[in-house]
Amino acid sequence: MSADFAAAKWRKSSRSNSEQECVEIAEASSAIGIRDSKNPNGGHLxxxxxxxxxxxxxxxxxDFDI
Incomplete structure (x- = not known):
């Protein structure tokens, strides 16, 4: 799937602490992007x-052991 997240506003849970060890999400027209806040330039899913x-x-x- 290809979606443009170049201008997307990435955000993390309000329950996240101040550390940079979070999952961030962003919305594009056709998809939701997921990335690691420790490496925001490392790509996204x-x-x-x-x-x-x-x-x-x-x-x-x-359903998941997380």
Whole structure:
């Protein structure tokens, strides 16, 4: 999937501490981007909105050991 995140506003959870060890997300027209705040220039993972929503739902349901 290709999505343009060049002008995207990246954000992290309000529950994150002040350390730079967070997952950040940004919205593009067709996708949600996910990146590591420790390395913002290291690339990102782009997921279709429905896939991202499914991932969040599974995380909230406790389907992953995180």
């Amino acid at each position: 782009a997921l279709k909105r429905a896939v991202f929503a499914g991932l969040l739902n599974r995380m909230k349901a406790g």
